[in-house]
Amino acid sequence: MSNNNLVYSTETGRISAQPTKKTPPKTDGVVRIRRETKGRKGKGVTTISGLLLSTEEIKALCTTLKKMCGTGGAVKEGVIEIQGDNRDKIKTSLEQLGHNVKLAGG
Template sequence: MSDSRLVYSTETGRIVEVEKKSVPTKGDGIVRIRRESSGRKGKGVCVITGLDLNKDQLMMLAAELKKKCGSGGAIKQGNIEIQGDKRELIKQLLEAKGMKVKLAGG
């Protein structure tokens, strides 16, 4: 059986299952901006990772960045993707919001 578990032991008695609390860690508090083009038919995008924001805040930040950069973008797996190579502009905008930002990759 794949869903079987130990509930009693002759040595220790009843076995109480301990709840597993998983606290999602978003990293070290540094927002990283990298350029990706693989799997996008040569078109480059800036991927912004390490943002410790909820879904609504992420959507608002993505909308603001797309508007300021004058390009499209999306939110995928908790990361923001902005079309084109706008790393320097995005870095300036995020640093103005008080975030610690690093440019990752080449």
């Protein structure tokens, strides 16, 4: 028996589940850069959110920023995380690429 995304209901029997499409989050066009330590055992991470780019473009930008800062990082749910406090370097780099950038948080 193959998985056809069918769901069973006791009232109506089998129900065909409609596939959901992921839409990019709505933003105001401002790229926000913040430093976070919550949930990371005190280790600081610079997060970049609000980018109006496709998933592939965000991954490519993450790779570029990691090389520029000389640190590791990842993309999680459309938010770029770069290890360490590199807000100033990232801000100047994103401004050169034409993004409207704000430093958020403390």
